[in-house]
């Protein structure tokens with residue numbers, strides 16, 4: 001539309017003057033003010049209602065409960081929690097679990113989604129058909145059902161602890177989890193950690209430096225050849241320097257059968273595996289569709305132009321199609337990541353101690369602070385959503401800038 | 405100015421919502437009468453306590469309590485809407501007014517009466533928490549459970565007692581906690597856990613749906629007291645009294661020998677206590693806002709406490725839980741009602 005003369009002609013000096021309430025702009029302003037007043041009174045009313053009802057139930061509002069000790073336990077949280085720790089810490093432990101499961105599932109879902117999305121466009125009918133069957137089945141069954149199925153499949157398929165399957169590398173697998181060796185806190189391992197961080201920093205710095213050199217057309221390092229050496233040698237050297245020798249400097253606990261169960265080492269719980277599996281498969285189906293439509297939206301002419309330049313199908317996809325498709329893919333992808341994170345709260349059905357399971361479960365039950373706990377959970381999810389949106393917008397902006 | 409009508413509608417809607425939802429000031433009893441229906445928070449499915457039968461009709465010990473309250477108010481036990489609630493949702497449902505009364509094998513605790521905004525009325529079942537294991541495990545006592553993985557339901561007192569027990573005995577364990585009983589039991593049955601813990605009544609009930617009920621045994625230790633009681637929202641004395649005296653009425657009826665079969669006959673008796681209880685003399689019923697024949701209506705509909713027990717949990721049921729502590733006080737149990745006078 002071209003910008004032309006203002007559409008409104010009355011009330012601007014021409015014709016008879018119109019009363020103020022006849023002016024649409026003024027009317028709109030009044031309605032807006034009224035709406036604002038109404039919304040504010042609704043909130044005030046709701047707030048007072050809450051206060052009255054809480055008082056009638058003898059419930060005191062406040063967040064003091066977060067510091068009080070809780071008397072329940074949580075298994076397998078990244079942030080360790082035992083009975084006697086505070087309710088606040090319990091919520092943190094739940095939050096840590098929500099984050100771990102969601103992030104892992106996001107990575108897997110994205111990888112799977114891209115593969116399946118591209119497969120749907122394959123010229124090979126079998127590949128394309130299987131990919132669309134995958135999408136249809138996963139998208140059209142309820143996620144809760146899928147989680148329960150995965151969980152029960154995981155439990156049923158694996159033997160009990162006494163018949164654990166021994167895997168290479170000292171791993172043990174049974175229906176209580178996947179067990180592996182784990183470092184025992186020691187000066188040696190601390191040095192390894194510090195060395196690893198330094199090596200990472202070094203690699204990132206080198207990468208930035210070489211990228212600049214390359215842009216300037218000067219000789220640069222081929223990073224992939226050096227990085228592994230740096231990442232391995234530096235931590236080991238650090239450990240050797242700290243402990244004086246590598247022998248015995250890096251103690252490890254190995255999983256072994258103790259009493260009822262496998263103890264020692266580190267455990268990946270079946271609940272975690274089932275949750276990540278369910279979330280990533282389900283979400284990957286939606287991502288596949290987004291990827292497919294993104295790729296299809298790139299004009300045919302772009303591919304043809306690529307062919308005319310003599311590029312092969314691989315480079316065409318990598319250099320021409322995907323970069324353009326990404327711009328269409330990223331915004332809806334954000335929505336999927338947010339959905340996945342929110343869906344992770346179905347974890348309670350399969351016994352994974354996520355934020356909602358712990359918050360709405362024992363924390364709310366034993367403190368009675370329903371309003372506080374639920375608002376906290378909502379705030380945390382809101383924060384996560386905003387953060388994800390922010391990151392994705394930033395990425396999106398970067399991709400969009402590539403346009404010339 | 406296409407937006408103006410939308411804006412207008414929104415404004416009016418918001419004002420209407422604010423005006424409409426004013427807090428109800430009428431007591432719960434009046435609300436129930438006006439609605440013509442009692443809303444009862446119940447168990448989503450625990451054999452003996454609250455389960456739908458093959459026709460989808462709710463049955464069970466707790467369900468009969470809801471029916472007794474309905475009979476006392478309406479003279480009809482079936483004016484009840486059941487809202488199935490898992491352990492972690494039940495108190496919120498009560499707090500928010502979604503239900504009038506919670507009768508759902510819920511343990512009376514001090515937190516329940518204070519922080520959660522509930523008021524527990526009277527105990528309808530005395531229980532204790534116990535452990536179930538597969539006999540093949542060879543465990544004979546709960547004190548041998550160091551290092552075990554234990555399936556438990558989220559948001560129950562069981563989850564807390566479990567932590568207390570292991571802490572007190574300086575033993576280690578790993579809880580695996582689920583949102584619903586069905587999932588908890590399924591996981592234990594799939595050997596995800598070595599142990600399943602719950603109230604012993606629930607262990608009896610849940611064993612019935614395990615793959616091989618007979619292979620599971622209950623260990624002798626009882627690690628807690630679990631007095632189940634009906635709960636109402638705090639702050640409504642009249643409604644509290646109604647629910648509480650329905651409970652007492654059932655026990656008093658058993659002690660006085662009033663049964664479903666003989667209630668009409670007893671009504672014609674000239675025993676002054678019976679005449680008072682059954683509303684022939686005095687105005688006890690109307691005193692708490694019920695018809696004077698409240699107890700007649702209850703017993704006619706569901707029987708007395710003992711009858712409810714035997715039908716749902718005792719000898720006449722699949723659970724066959726001995727009366728034990730739930731017998732009348734004068735028969736070696738703890739069931740005791742203050743005098744109806």
Ligand SMILES: N[C@@H](CCC(=O)N[C@@H](CS)C(=O)NCC(=O)O)C(=O)O
Pocket residue numbers: 447448449450489490491508509510511512557559560561562583584585586588602603606610630
């Ligand atoms: N009495 C305990 C436990 C009550 C409870 O929820 N018991 C379980 C037995 S496994 C139950 O009935 N669950 C049914 C459900 O939520 O699906 C309490 O009040 O916290």
